[in-house]
Every structure is written in structure tokens, then in C-alpha cells.
Amino acid sequence: MQFKDLVSENKKDWLKVVKHPFVDEIYRGKLAEETFKFYLIQDHYYLNQSMRNMAILISKAENLKQKQQLIDILNIEANVEFAKYQELLEYYSLEVKSAEEMKMTYSNIAYSNYLLAVSSQAGFAEGMAALIPCYWIYLKMAEYHHHKLKENDNQIYQDWATVFKSSDYKELVENMVEILEKEIETKNFKKLNYHFKNSIKFEYQFFSDVYQRKIWEI
Numbered sequence: 001m002q003f004k005d006l007v008s009e010n011k012k013d014w015l016k017v018v019k020h021p022f023v024d025e026i027y028r029g030k031l032a033e034e035t036f037k038f039y040l041i042q043d044h045y046y047l048n049q050s051m052r053n054m055a056i057l058i059s060k061a062e063n064l065k066q067k068q069q070l071i072d073i074l075n076i077e078a079n080v081e082f083a084k085y086q087e088l089l090e091y092y093s094l095e096v097k098s099a100e101e102m103k104m105t106y107s108n109i110a111y112s113n114y115l116l117a118v119s120s121q122a123g124f125a126e127g128m129a130a131l132i133p134c135y136w137i138y139l140k141m142a143e144y145h146h147h148k149l150k151e152n153d154n155q156i157y158q159d160w161a162t163v164f165k166s167s168d169y170k171e172l173v174e175n176m177v178e179i180l181e182k183e184i185e186t187k188n189f190k191k192l193n194y195h196f197k198n199s200i201k202f203e204y205q206f207f208s209d210v211y212q213r214k215i216w217e218i
Ligand SMILES: Cc1ncc(C[n+]2csc(CCO)c2C)c(N)n1
Pocket: 043, 046, 047, 050, 073, 076, 077, 081, 134, 135, 138, 203, 206
């Protein structure tokens, strides 16, 4: 069993994420600005949780190479991705609120805490299988939609999307896949597939809630 088996088992689901209207519209430059701002605020919280999650996975990594690769990725997350979000939030004059003060979507709470629960309570391989869709799906999105950027005249969306079609980003995702690849065995495949599938579904729900600007009801 290999990573490509996780990909083929879940193809129908991950293609739905890739083709979500949020993704199509951002690549075309047509996404409503209010929706993008809503996404930024939700995703800022998600990225913060994602960095905590990576710290747990680093603590569980079994060898030095894994640790080095994951530390490099966490460094990029903190100094590139997260820093860019801070800039964008400032540009739109959006205030960063704490979790207690902000109105969160249901999927944001569920997904970010799911990742933390798997990483802390299950093994390293399961934590990696749950985390990989988050990185890998953004690469798939770029591969599928990048040609639409030619007619995208929204500079902010262009900048946002450009990151994921760079060779650096592709290499980062390949490094993560390489780590997971070494962990996949016939006997743990079902468990890894379960977490991989759940995270793909969470990615879909995350976009759907954001697209509808739907916060947790009642
Ligand atoms: C819900 C949600 N899922 C995935 C990503 C993508 N993402 C999260 S961390 C990271 C690595 C940055 O170095 C990337 C690409 C996102 N932003 N929001």
C-alpha cells in the first residue's frame, strides 16, 4: 500500500474539494471580497491551530530526518504563510480576535481540533495521514485551476494563489508525502485512509461554510 492508494481511494471526494466554487472563483478573481475576508479570519485561526499540530507531530517524529523536514515546514508556515495572513488582515483592516471573541464556523472548530486530537492521541503515522490533505489539496487546486490566473485581475487573489503553484510549494508537499509514504503498511492502511478521508471531507466543509459565510448556528 502506498500514498497513491490513498489518493485513488478518495478521488471522488478530493475532486469535489478541488472543484468547489470558492476555489474556482478565487482563481478566476471573481470571489466576493466579503467572502475572502471571512475566509482570512477563519483560516487565521486554523493556521494557528495547524502550527500547534505540527509542533506535536515534530515531538512524535521518530528520526532526525523527519524532524528536520517538519521543522523546515513549520518554519515556512510561521514565517511565510502566517506572516502573509497577518499582512492581508492588516490590509483589509480586519482585527485578529481570540477564539473566544470571534464567531467561528462549525467546520473550523471541528477540523482544527480533530487534527490536534489525532496527533496527540494516535500515532505519528495517523497524525501525518490526517494532516497531509491540508497541504496536498492546495497543490491539487493549483494544478487544476492555475490557467485561470491569466484572466484574474485581482492582485490579492493572484498573490494568494501564486504561492501554491511555485516549485518550492510542490517540493514542500512532496517532502510531507515522502514522510507518510515510509509509514504506510498493509496493516495500518485502513486507519490511515480513515483519517485521510476525514480531513478531505473537512476541507470540503471548511470551504462550504466559508462560501456561505455560515457561522455555527445558535
Ligand atoms: C482549511 C485550510 N486547509 C488547508 C490550508 C493550506 N495550508 C495550511 S498550512 C499550509 C502550509 C503553509 O506553509 C497550507 C498550504 C489552509 N490554508 N486552510
